[in-house]
Amino acid sequence: MLIVMQSNATNEKIQKVIDFIKEKGFDAHVSKGADHTVIGAVGRKVMDKRDIELLDGVKEVIRITSPYKLISRVFKPEDTIINVNGVKFGGGFSGMIAGPCTVETYDQMDITAKLLSECGVKILRGGAFKPRTSPYSFQGLGEEGLKILREVADKYNMAVTSEVMEVSQIPLFLKYVDILQVGARNMQNFNLLKSLGEIRKPVLLKRGLSATIEEWLMSAEYLLAGGNREVILCERGIRTFEHITRNTLDISAIPVVQKISHLPIVVDPSHATGLRDKVAPMSKAAIAAGADGLIIEVHHSPETAVCDGAQSLYPEQFAELYKELKVLAKVVHKEF
Numbered sequence: 001m002l003i004v005m006q007s008n009a010t011n012e013k014i015q016k017v018i019d020f021i022k023e024k025g026f027d028a029h030v031s032k033g034a035d036h037t038v039i040g041a042v043g044r045k046v047m048d049k050r051d052i053e054l055l056d057g058v059k060e061v062i063r064i065t066s067p068y069k070l071i072s073r074v075f076k077p078e079d080t081i082i083n084v085n086g087v088k089f090g091g092g093f094s095g096m097i098a099g100p101c102t103v104e105t106y107d108q109m110d111i112t113a114k115l116l117s118e119c120g121v122k123i124l125r126g127g128a129f130k131p132r133t134s135p136y137s138f139q140g141l142g143e144e145g146l147k148i149l150r151e152v153a154d155k156y157n158m159a160v161t162s163e164v165m166e167v168s169q170i171p172l173f174l175k176y177v178d179i180l181q182v183g184a185r186n187m188q189n190f191n192l193l194k195s196l197g198e199i200r201k202p203v204l205l206k207r208g209l210s211a212t213i214e215e216w217l218m219s220a221e222y223l224l225a226g227g228n229r230e231v232i233l234c235e236r237g238i239r240t241f242e243h244i245t246r247n248t249l250d251i252s253a254i255p256v257v258q259k260i261s262h263l264p265i266v267v268d269p270s271h272a273t274g275l276r277d278k279v280a281p282m283s284k285a286a287i288a289a290g291a292d293g294l295i296i297e298v299h300h301s302p303e304t305a306v307c308d309g310a311q312s313l314y315p316e317q318f319a320e321l322y323k324e325l326k327v328l329a330k331v332v333h334k335e336f
């Protein structure tokens, strides 16, 4: 952290800042320029920049060390590759996850899983506990939904992902699910993140609706700090002033995250756009930009879907898209 003092800052004020940062456990490196004195605070601890900004005589505080540790490429330069049921995310690999928004019935899941596995999909999605904006909307089948998901997935040799909403649900999820999904609305549920840091199963961490990339990565840091190194980040669109699409897909998050972090990043074009006809172009854009995978909503009968039918692909649309994506992935040197 660099502390730039005001040009008229007295020696006494400068000394007070030095004493303050030393007290916080940092070394102070002072450089007296013609106009300004600059103090470099060097240390391993975390300091709130605002505490220094408020000190007398301080003009500006510039953070130069990154807040990230375990998620950062400084800590681990090589890409993390996460393997679930033979599907790899990260490095030279892109993985596909597909399925309906929510588990409705055994037959619905059976039909969808069969069609998807015929396309070569090996990871099935389906929410059993749904975070709905309205308390009157379908809230998910709960444990029954997880059971259906597991049973159907086993039938077609698939792995499953589903959203865990609270700490008390974790044991249930460990029983049925291969990847525990943290939804956008829970990205900063720090108690949940801490508990998921203790498990040894992959976590798919969605970006919050209004989260900056830094906030999202700090949430991933919670998981790694707890000891869980298997974290897949998921860009699912952020809220902007645009209303035509459900959210705005931040494609630039892909190269930004990949530069900072070794963790894989996948894209959810379904929740990002909310519109079926936008899913294919956004999937292609994501893969072209180097995404480490996709999570796509597919329903055998979107018109009758209980949830998110408008953004769910028809199985035949998905099959076509997946074929095209495999071709495209080669151009960016990814195996898909």
Ligand code: PEP
Pocket (backbone or CB within 6 Å): 101, 127, 131, 163, 182, 183, 184, 185, 206, 236, 268, 271
């Ligand atoms: C989901 O994937 O089921 C979901 C609810 O997505 P998000 O948390 O990104 O809104």
Ligand code: MN
Pocket (backbone or CB within 6 Å): 101, 102, 271, 297, 307, 308
């Ligand atoms: Mn959905």
